[in-house]
Amino acid sequence: MRFYINNEHLQQQIEYPSRYESPNLFKSTVVVFSTLLLFLLLFTPFGVYEPEHKMNYFFICALHAFSPALLFYLYFSTLNYFRRKKQLLPNWSLLREYLHMSLFLILAGIASFLMRDLIYNNAYNWSLRYLWEEIRNCFVAGIFFYFFLRVVSFYFQTKQGSPFVLQFQPLKNEEGEKVVSSPLFITTQVKQDDFSLNIDDLLFVKADGNYIELTKSANNKIETELKRISLSQFETQISAYPHFFRCHRTYLINMFKVEKVTGNSQGYVLSFIGTEEKIPVSRKQLDNFNNCYQQLRKHHIA
Structure with missing residues (x-):
């Protein structure tokens, strides 16, 4: 079966999403933090081994939610600064968004890996295995949340007649x-x-x-x-x-x-x-x- 990707759709120019713009970035960051914290508390994903914990599970979840939320704010604040400086604000596409989200998720995984010594008593905290696991987990959770929020956003916008x-x-x-x-x-x-x-x-x-x-x-x-x-x-x-x-x-x-x-x-x-x-x-x-x-x-x- 031949695998097909619509390159034109991915590369066509669209307006820079409002969720990443400076006036809305803090609100988006709060949504990221709140959604991740709720998800971690309700579903305890990726396994939990309590004897390794250095702190209460609630605070562990809060750290795992706060880290990508803070990184999200800093990443897109920096991106907005350079886009304004180079006058690239109208220049955006789905391909650019997917690439930036992929880079953000890699950085979020690295940040989670660097926090392990603060959270867990484990002799292998600095191993490549845990580095891979943290990046993998960030990608799995990040892709799920990203497309979930996109679908929800698309649903409400289609009710307003946007997909004309x-x-x-x-x-x-x-x-x-x-x-x-x-x-x-x-x-x-x-x-x-x-x-x-x-x-x-x-x-x-x-x-x-x-x-x-x-x-x-x-x-x-x-x-x-x-x-x-x-x-x-x-x-x-x-x-x-x-x-x-x-x-x-x-x-x-x-x-x-x-x-x-x-x-x-x-x-x-x-x-x-x-x-x-x-x-x-x-x-x-x-x-x-x-x-x-x-x-x-x-x-x-x-």
């Missing part, structure tokens, strides 16, 4: 239909930078400081232009055309040009014909994106 991507169908204009009159004249703060734009050809717009980068498809050819105007100013001037949607802090898209939507409840990724560039839909804009799509689709069907 499964039902997405590209929006198409009727043959010969024109949504707007072209060209559209765009004014800027400097008169000599004003320009005309065939808005029907526009795929998406990317903010670049006080400039915008226009990506267009004309005669089956992708063209990119840089114009001196902010994205907010440009968006205001085309606000009469509801098929243009601000899907992200730095992106404005033409909904009629979206060919494919992928992603999950943490954010969507949009694809367009003729270009390999992927445009993210931020998590905060998921509901607005869904509503915009549904309204345009109803109008198109009608």
Whole structure:
């Protein structure tokens, strides 16, 4: 039987999960600590040999829960610092998440191994056997909790309509239909930078400081232009055309040009014909994106 992995799904860009962001990191750490402590107290996993214990079992469980929780907080605090420093915050994927979680679980196993002398009277505390056991146990428990929490999170988000991507169908204009009159004249703060734009050809717009980068498809050819105007100013001037949607802090898209939507409840990724560039839909804009799509689709069907 052939084993198949969807590499595209693993590597596609999604928004950085809110559970790892600095404002939510302490809450996530408390959830990790509380869940692990409850699990250890209720199920006493991996075997318990009381004569080796140097302290009460409750305190042993508390240490085994506190150690990965503290490590979780420090690991993702450090990761957030370097991502902000290198301006990589929008750059995230499921593959990156799985790799970071694997590294975190290895570190958690090593930390549990280093605590053994504090907790147990055992002449072999520093053996490779116990190092392997601690790392293995962290992986077994960590993978279980990680996917359990992901499934629970996915369930509540699907009740809010997040998995809309499964039902997405590209929006198409009727043959010969024109949504707007072209060209559209765009004014800027400097008169000599004003320009005309065939808005029907526009795929998406990317903010670049006080400039915008226009990506267009004309005669089956992708063209990119840089114009001196902010994205907010440009968006205001085309606000009469509801098929243009601000899907992200730095992106404005033409909904009629979206060919494919992928992603999950943490954010969507949009694809367009003729270009390999992927445009993210931020998590905060998921509901607005869904509503915009549904309204345009109803109008198109009608």
